[in-house]
Amino acid sequence: MATPPSPAPEPLGPGEPVLAVDVGGTDMKAALVDASGRLVEVLRRPTPLDGDRTGEAVVEAVARLADGFRDRHPDVTPAAAGLLVPGHVDDDAGVGVFAENLGWRDFPFRDRAEAALHLPVSFSHDVRGAGEAEHRLGAAAPYRDVVVMAIGTGIAGAVFIDGRLYTGGGMAGEMGHSRVADGPRCACGGIGCLEAVASAAAIARRYNARTGASLPGAREVLERAEAGDPDARAVWDSALDALALDLSHTVALLAPEAIVIGGGLAQAGPALFEPLRERLDGILTFHRRPALLPASIGENAGLIGAALRARDLLGAPAVQAAS
Amino acid sequence: MATPPSPAPEPLGPGEPVLAVDVGGTDMKAALVDASGRLVEVLRRPTPLDGDRTGEAVVEAVARLADGFRDRHPDVTPAAAGLLVPGHVDDDAGVGVFAENLGWRDFPFRDRAEAALHLPVSFSHDVRGAGEAEHRLGAAAPYRDVVVMAIGTGIAGAVFIDGRLYTGGGMAGEMGHSRVADGPRCACGGIGCLEAVASAAAIARRYNARTGASLPGAREVLERAEAGDPDARAVWDSALDALALDLSHTVALLAPEAIVIGGGLAQAGPALFEPLRERLDGILTFHRRPALLPASIGENAGLIGAALRARDLLGAPAVQAAS
Numbered sequence: 345m346a347t348p349p350s351p352a353p354e355p356l357g358p359g360e361p362v363l364a365v366d367v368g369g370t371d372m373k374a375a376l377v378d379a380s381g382r383l384v385e386v387l388r389r390p391t392p393l394d395g396d397r398t399g400e401a402v403v404e405a406v407a408r409l410a411d412g413f414r415d416r417h418p419d420v421t422p423a424a425a426g427l428l429v430p431g432h433v434d435d436d437a438g439v440g441v442f443a444e445n446l447g448w449r450d451f452p453f454r455d456r457a458e459a460a461l462h463l464p465v466s467f468s469h470d471v472r473g474a475g476e477a478e479h480r481l482g483a484a485a486p487y488r489d490v491v492v493m494a495i496g497t498g499i500a501g502a503v504f505i506d507g508r509l510y511t512g513g514g515m516a517g518e519m520g521h522s523r524v525a526d527g528p529r530c531a532c533g534g535i536g537c538l539e540a541v542a543s544a545a546a547i548a549r550r551y552n553a554r555t556g557a558s559l560p561g562a563r564e565v566l567e568r569a570e571a572g573d574p575d576a577r578a579v580w581d582s583a584l585d586a587l588a589l590d591l592s593h594t595v596a597l598l599a600p601e602a603i604v605i606g607g608g609l610a611q612a613g614p615a616l617f618e619p620l621r622e623r624l625d626g627i628l629t630f631h632r633r634p635a636l637l638p639a640s641i642g643e644n645a646g647l648i649g650a651a652l653r654a655r656d657l658l659g660a661p662a663v664q665a666a667s
Numbered sequence: 668m669a670t671p672p673s674p675a676p677e678p679l680g681p682g683e684p685v686l687a688v689d690v691g692g693t694d695m696k697a698a699l700v701d702a703s704g705r706l707v708e709v710l711r712r713p714t715p716l717d718g719d720r721t722g723e724a725v726v727e728a729v730a731r732l733a734d735g736f737r738d739r740h741p742d743v744t745p746a747a748a749g750l751l752v753p754g755h756v757d758d759d760a761g762v763g764v765f766a767e768n769l770g771w772r773d774f775p776f777r778d779r780a781e782a783a784l785h786l787p788v789s790f791s792h793d794v795r796g797a798g799e800a801e802h803r804l805g806a807a808a809p810y811r812d813v814v815v816m817a818i819g820t821g822i823a824g825a826v827f828i829d830g831r832l833y834t835g836g837g838m839a840g841e842m843g844h845s846r847v848a849d850g851p852r853c854a855c856g857g858i859g860c861l862e863a864v865a866s867a868a869a870i871a872r873r874y875n876a877r878t879g880a881s882l883p884g885a886r887e888v889l890e891r892a893e894a895g896d897p898d899a900r901a902v903w904d905s906a907l908d909a910l911a912l913d914l915s916h917t918v919a920l921l922a923p924e925a926i927v928i929g930g931g932l933a934q935a936g937p938a939l940f941e942p943l944r945e946r947l948d949g950i951l952t953f954h955r956r957p958a959l960l961p962a963s964i965g966e967n968a969g970l971i972g973a974a975l976r977a978r979d980l981l982g983a984p985a986v987q988a989a990s
Contacts, residue, residue, distance in 0.1 A: 506828075510812075510829065512812055512921055512922030513922060522919040592845065593846075597839065597920060598833075598835055600835070601836075627846055627857065629856040
């Protein structure tokens with residue numbers, strides 16, 4: 345199924361045409377980007393789960409998507425590709441080290457994708473890619489020291505220090521797996537991880553477990569909380585407490601100028617940001633208060649980040665964050 | 668009172684002669700460093716506390732110490748000075764923003780010290796200065812992504828990212844003021860700050876409050892814990908739990924290659940590092956395990972860091988961490 349190009353102004357701007365791919369745990373998205381920076385076509389496909397062949401299957405799917413773009417848009421010839429996947433990703437080595445539920449182990453995504461696409465490929469982590477889009481073109485652009493968090497099925501972040509993405513060997517930004525409570529057990533094996541308490545998925549799961557309901561997501565839990573359901577209120581409030589506690593640790597250690605939050609939970613808008621700001625302020629004392637901002641690029645941030653990274657490979661003058 | 672130069676090999680190495688000053692909440696230390704890198708003389712004085720004139724009084728004391736060095740060592744003429752103070756320090760602006768119990772507010776230490784000493788002055792935070800010594804010459808030298816923590820009266824750290832000190836506008840590394848427990852109240856106004864639970868001073872204070880004893884420090888609490896005192900054991904164990912929890916947050920967010928711990932508490936050696944490593948390992952799951960190492964420069968790390976920074980001003984080829 346093809347989705348129409350976003351009606352929002354395309355933030356990429358002119359540059360080389362590129363291919364952008366953002367692989368998630370459930371779906372993968374691909375976009376063909378033309379020389380004006382427009383996402384000519386955006387496709388979404390189920391991520392091909394195939395046990396320990398999943399890495400190969402993903403690369404094959406990317407190649408098929410590229411073939412389709414070429415057939416339908418012969419006038420747009422990508423000069424490079426950007427590929428993002430979740431999990432533990434070693435950007436420098438071009439390797440997908442590990443991803444929960446996705447089967448690969450040390451899979452050389454960059455080399456395999458370059459061979460399949462006959463294009464230079466920039467390979468990174470999905471949250472870091474989306475973070476780069478926010479940092480170069482979105483809400484994080486005014487800041488040199490800034491953390492961009494994605495709160496959806498999971499929780500992770502991209503850390504920018506002195507204007508540059510910091511990857512920590514591919515392992516930085518895993519604040520979703522910081523212990524913030526005595527429970528519940530997290531899929532990673534840890535206890536009380538932020539992600540197990542406060543991700544959009546965890547909020548729905550915890551409410552359903554508590555009440556026997558089967559709400560599909562955090563949005564519905566928030567609606568019930570706002571309608572006066574005490575269980576929903578307790579779950580939502582405890583998620584806010586956990587998020588604020590984690591943010592306070594980030595502030596104490598890094599003192600970022602801003603923390604930008606995207607992902608599904610950020611759709612809650614002021615119902616998330618206002619109480620979160622208040623709780624964070626209640627924990628901090630002398631610390632530097634970060635601006636707490638919603639991400640601004642929207643659901644295609646990963647694709648835009650992948651496109652930026654692909655263009656970087658071509659030596660085009662990249663859009664840089666303000667200094 | 669003059670203390671003899673450290674019998675340990677001097678790590679600084681050849682360079683310009685400089686003056687190094689490390690101001691603490693109780694004492695200040697000053698050293699004259701000669702061209703061979705030897706600490707020719709190390710002096711310790713009570714920090715002159717004089718209400719909101721404390722900044723001026725510190726600079727006056729530094730000038731007097733420099734005069735004394737000149738009289739006694741006319742053959743060693745410093746070409747620059749390094750000055751470190753505690754609290755919130757804006758390295759770039761050269762300003763001591765605030766320090767608990769030390770009276771100053773936005774005091775222009777660098778400018779005042781340059782005027783008083785007639786020398787160029789490098790100004791920074793005491794823990795960052797000691798961290799730079801560890802990062803260039805000590806236990807942190809093999810690492811590009813490393814956190815150097817000092818655990819003594821307080822708890823703070825120096826964060827090195829991609830081989831460079833990150834200051835966060837002078838506010839990074841304040842993990843001592845991360846909430847890790849429901850109490851006690853911290854001097855900063857926060858609740859359950861790491862520093863209020865696990866600093867050397869807090870360990871003694873908490874044990875004394877619990878038992879009515881009046882032990883002078885954490886060392887004596889550890890001795891009692893090892894001798895089977897259940898109160899001492901409970902206090903020591905809860906400090907280890909708090910430290911491990913905080914380290915786990917640092918690991919999740921930054922994935923440093925190593926965490927180096929200095930300050931008074933690190934004197935406990937294996938009694939600190941072994942259970943801390945075990946607890947940290949018990950919290951982490953897929954995360955990158957940092958090396959957990961004792962600082963190696965010793966009690967003069969601040970002076971050595973101040974001397975390194977002073978030499979940096981002179982454009983001498985600075986000793987750099989391994990890449």
